[in-house]
Amino acid sequence: GAVVSQHPSWVICKSGTSVKIECRSLDFQATTMFWYRQFPKQSLMLMATSNEGSKATYEQGVEKDKFLINHASLTLSTLTVTSAHPEDSSFYICSASPPGGAVLNYGYTFGSGTRLTVV
């Protein structure tokens, strides 16, 4: 149980274009999903917390107008990188929080990640 599917696994786009990344919880409803970014040889940095039916909560220093998050259903959250530039090239990973108190026991389930390369 607690499977999170993330697509695409990799994407190459031209500078100035937008890219959408999808994160789906396959066998549970996720009221909260998290989006992380990881640069080479660095740890995961939380970008934003995505809440179903409400606005996302962004971490300090993350541009909400550049990284658009939509969590329209209990099983789907999307991250759109708008007007992407080479410095946005990174590994983007989503994770979902299982319902209730399960997170205390089982942690979070991560998607497989999306490697974005902006050329």
Next chain:
Amino acid sequence: QKEVEQNSGPLSVPEGAIASLNCTYSDRGSQSFFWYRQYSGKSPELIMSIYSNGDKEDGRFTAQLNKASQYVSLLIRDSQPSDSATYLCAVNQNTGFQKLVFGTGTRLLVSP
């Protein structure tokens, strides 16, 4: 002071030895603690979770928690080359969203 601190390593151990990974955290209100393993280019996978003081064992892995010292560790017995990866310590913040804060990770190298 970083919220979750780990030695970046690399920690090198020979095959069959015990690998000891350490992590300290700053938020005394933290409730749950997790160890994730991350292979290069892959997303993290959960190895162990612990929320009570003491030891928790699962196969070759033992997590140890000392809330008074704000310290959590992971022991890997009979280390295998396939254990070579980066190990991330994560601590849940005591907030409504149960946000996880990650350490920078310790790179473990197990030599045959």
